[in-house]
Amino acid sequence: MFQEERMQLIIEHLRKHNRISADEIVSLFDVSRDTARRDLIKLEEQDAIIRTRGGAILPSPPREYISYKDRLLYVSEEKRAIGKLAAAMVRQGENIILDSSTTVQACAEHLDGKSCTVITNSIHSADLLSNHSAVHIRLLGGKVDKEQRYVYGASVIETLSHYYVDKAFIGIGGITMDGFSASEEEGKIKQKMMQAAKEVIVLADRSKFDKRYGYRFADWSLVDVLITDQWPSDDWRNFLAEQQVEILIPEPTEDKEL
Template identity: 40%
Template sequence: MLVEERLAKIQEIVEKKKNVTIEELVDQLNVSKDTVRRDLIKLEKKGVLKRTYGGAISGKKEALIMGYEERSKIYSTPKKKIAKAAEPLILEFSSVIFDSSTTVEAVIPLLASKSLTAITNSLTHAVELAKHGNKDIKVVGGKLHQIQLFLYGSDTVLELSQYRVDYTLLGVFAITGSGLYIHTEEEGLVKRAMVNCAKKVIAVADSTKMDTTGFFKVCALEDIDVLITDVEPSPDFQRDLQEHGVDLIIAG
């Protein structure tokens, strides 16, 4: 096996298992421990993995997966700042898709005085929107996720494809220079449909979502129009946003 082939194989093993020992790599690659150690050093320099005592772990940052109750309670201050920055972008009498993100949910109370046509796949968001009588609310159909309390599936995607709205407020699970990601294909397809049917996509993400990834790609970076976050991203990521025509707003 050539060196580059071996390095690619080690990368594949580590990304799949997340945590691997030198002995496991020796057995799978049929090489010596010294060879494996040298290969791990090379891959660590590339940022592919991190060496540990007796092995290695994936260097790829995965966004944290949490249930609805956890998501709604954590990082409340950044969410409020982001919501305050998002509110002025939504004009009265417009049509808006609200995805199931808790950061998106934080925007809803700030829109209380605005007459809007609201579309959502989130039961909790629908309840929050219903507190204000000046909203025409549509909840799209589908299969209910009993933990996250959103609707998803082929029926949801199909129904969303029938709309053409002014804005989509899109919560971000993970974002890098190559696009937006989520941990499940089912939710990712719903978010993608929401992106595709909006004239303007406003993505909201606290700083913990930056430079993290997930299992399924929702869309490319150029598919969003605005990114609102609470902390200034790295210079490299800001260049990526600029190159792809994404307006960056840092919530104060």
């Protein structure tokens, strides 16, 4: 079988099964691991796949970047559960950072009654927290993105470099084993937020796994805890154990009998 034929079959396998390992290529096509590796390298050079540890996945299709207002309409129960669990990690008197993601905003919604200081670039979260009398708010200053409802720019990044906080809660555009990605403006801010914190908690539902945006801003060495809505695959769990990242899952909501 010619390489081009084999590569086409690899893509067809990925469309059906979402991922493929080098061992599967060896088994399916009766080739050596070196041949499987060369196939994956060539497919990656053609931007047809994203190589992962031991295999490959298909790149995510381009997604329209919708406004923050529209994203708020689609905050799922899973994201709300993640946010509630994140808020439970905040202790009285702590200084914390909240980024501008909708999942992290769900954390802000559950901070009522906790005496803490929140540093954020999210206009929406700052407005929401203004109703929580015990929460002190420090809204970062800079350029305002009216569509996405957050503050960005060099002044935000410079100010963050002076903070040292107990915890940072970070929402993610895309997660791979290589690290975290988002838009460039958001990514630069998230990176500074992570560097400012003693403990970094990433909030991400299952839809964010194995997806990438255009700007990679951090790797797993900066992360202490991952809160997600369901247990990831065995490969992911093994990887996170190697990275010494704790996984937290919200308790499932039990349906009440009528």
